[in-house]
Amino acid sequence: MNAHSSVSNETFDCRVAFSEKLIALAEADPRIVAVCNDSVGSSNLNAFRDRFPDRLINVGIAEQNMVGVAAGLANGGFIPFVCAAGPFLSGRATEQVKADVAYSNYGIVLCAMSPGMAYGELGPTHHSIEDLSWMRAIDNLDVLVPADPEQTKAAMDWAVASGRPIYMRVGRHKVPSVTPADRDVAFTFGKIDVTGDGNDVALVATGTLVSRALEAQAILAADGIAARVLNVSTIKPLDAETIIKAAKETKGLVIAEEGVLEGGLGAAVATTLAENHPARAKFLGVTSFAPTGSTDFLLEHFGLTAKGIADAARKLVG
Amino acid sequence: MTISVWPDNKPLDVAAIRDLPEGERAEQLKLVAKQVRRLIVQMIDIARAGHIGGDLSVTDALVTAAFGVLNISPETADDPGRDRLILSKGHCAAALYSVLALRGFFPIADLETYMKPLSKLNGHPNRLKVKGVEANTGPLGHGLPIAVGSAVASKLSGKNWQTFVFTGDGELQEGSNWEAAMTAAHRKLDNLVVIVDRNRLQQGARTEDTASLDPLGDKWASFGWEVADIDGNDTAALLKAFTQNRDGKPLVVIANTLKGKGVSFIEDRVEWHHKVPSKEQVELALKELA
Incomplete structure (x- = not known):
């Protein structure tokens, strides 16, 4: 089935790597917090919540508020990872992403969970297929799409180090590792x-x-x-x-x-x-x-x- | 044309107002508010643009918070523990810029550049261009969620600053405010104060003829907020409300104001949302504010 020798049959949900990495980052840096919209489970944040109960700010089903709250947290010295299903993060809170994050130049990582057609049978309302177009149109917002768990983790390292406004897809649909074994880093910002x-x-x-x-x-x-x-x-x-x-x-x-x-x-x-x-x-x-x-x-x-x-x-x- | 301020050439020591006894503080704040109104009228005259009605209605509350209560100064502008003042009704930037200039964040003469090409004083405030601006507002319904985030950060960091956010009343028709109101009450953010500039007018008509807000205090109370319903053009009443016991809850101050307050022919008229006074009207306004 697998025609390419470098593509393994083992596949991964990138949210698992995301969750592990977020905890590791938060252990090392007290400024890191997670903000979500009743998406603790779907963003794979249960372990983060158990480890850092005060640093998970779940605002409920309220995406505009979620992104605004993240901007206020950034104003107060924190580095928010905003975790929500891609269609609702990018669609429901577009103006907040523009004004409160990008135009305000805050170091906020907008993590679009389960992007693309990961929600399959749930249908087009839950497919995040317009997000790259919408987010690309916003000045001063970096748009990342890591292709596998290694890239997801490395992109998160870069996100924290850069302090940039970032929109990042975090894949749910299982993918094989595509990072060649000889790469020093799995993800280099701005490089194909x-x-x-x-x-x-x-x-x-x-x-x-x-x-x-x-x-x-x-x-x-x-x-x-x-x-x-x-x-x-x-x-x-x-x-x-x-x-x-x-x-x-x-x-x-x-x-x-x-x-x-x-x-x-x-x-x-x-x-x-x-x-x-x-x-x-x-x-x-x-x-x-x-x-x-x-x-x-x-x-x-x-x-x-x-x-x-x-x-x-x-x-x-x- | 140059901006004139303190026509008697005796500027107030605005930095000292916060330490005065409450009664004296309220009196000094009235003087500052009058100067802010004079600056607003002159800025809008020079720019030939602006939102004069809302600028003049929110002035007393802004001045009372900035000069009478909050720890806001050019010296502490980058202090992580500084108090945060957020103008959610960002179209009233002229009022905010006047307050910041009087407080020494930038030269008063810079107010003459309001909305001029390449000026740092954009029609809506930008935190990256002007020290003292905390949020890039303009689209309505953004300030309160940001303020909630700031209030959460204050508690989480243990630095315990206060966050004051100024919204319009028409602005409360934006649903994002009520999302944030739920979060604030749920998290018992007693370090957060919302000031609603209740002038009862929005751009196109009276609020109650557009999408009714009343009973506004009951709405906030039902969301779990402490409510103060006061005369929002009275510095003494504002001082009292801003320092009242909050009972472990976020506080909303419904500041009942007159849109255009201080200039008789502008007061409480819907057409003055963003109308620009003629040269003759500017003279008249400044005479009334003398």
Whole structure:
């Protein structure tokens, strides 16, 4: 089943790594607090609550208030990790993210739990597929999408050290580890991690799509098509240099993301290409409100699979 | 055109007001409030823009908190334990800027740049541009959640500062306020004071003709708050309310005010939400505030 040797069959819920890391960070730094919206369980904060009962501020089902409270905590010297399901954090509190976090330049980590179509059968109300577009539009807000547990933990280290306003997806849908064993750090802010140096096609992916792009790379290799995989874990600011290099050195790019095509990773790549090195490209994403189905079913429905990525690549280079 | 302040050339020692006995404090605060109103009128005249009605209604409460009660000064602006004053009704920035300038956060002459290109004195306040500003407000319903976070931080850090947040009354139509009101009561934030500038007018009409707020005190009480319902243009009543026993609860001061207070032809008229007075009207206003 698994065509790429570097992609293991073992898969992980990134919230587990998130939870362990948050506790470790909080042990080391008394400024770290968690703020949530009745999402202790779904944000995997039970252990944090047991360890630091006073440092978990659960405001109830009230996302605007949640983000405002985080801004007040930041004003008071704390580093809040705001933990809530992605659709409600990004959609319900957009204006607070803009005014209270980004425009106010507070070091707050907005942790979008269960992003993309992780809530599968619960349907489009619970799918966070517009978040990358909405959050990318806000100035002075860094947008991160770690692709596996190692990246999630390393991104959290960076978030605390940087003191930046940050929006970060924390995946629920299980993914294999995609971090190559030889990397010193799993996540480098603003840098795309490249696997392989194939000159036929570049597979540009983020989050859940990275492991699928790596599998597509193996499928294409069997057909004699040499692909490189670009893991974009910092959506904003985008690593334009690596994108332009890929455009120059290959015949085209396939961009795949678990989100809408209007304004997300694909749009960011398209802008970069158009201004610097126009190239052939194919964009894969969530193109409509989803029908009922599991996350895996829906990813397949929208062609967000290794096969879907490989097929798009073949058309580009064929 | 230059801003004139303290026309008698005898500036008050505003830093000393907090230490005066209560009666004397209230009298001095009235003088400061009058100066703030003069500054507001002049700023809006120079900028030819602003929100004069709400600026003038909230002035007494702002002045009483900033000069009479809270530990707010340029010297302590970066002190982690400083008191926090948050203007949720951010469109009344002219009132806040006047207070901060009089308190020495920046030169009074800078008020002349209000809303001018590249001025630090934006139409709504920005904490990164002006020391003493605690929150980047403007969209309504943001200040109270931020204030709740500040009050939680105060207790969590053990530094025990006070947080005062000023909202409009029309602003309470934003649901985020009531989300925050629940959190504050649930967490027994007795270090938090909300001042509602109850001038009964919003941009388009009277509040009670738009989306009724009354019985406003009962609403807050039912949310678990201590309520003080007072004359919000009376510095003595404000001082008393700001220092009253809170019974382990957050306190809301419903400051019943006149929109446009201090300038007869502006008072209690809906059209003066953000109308700019003519040159003749400015002269008249300053005469009334002499």
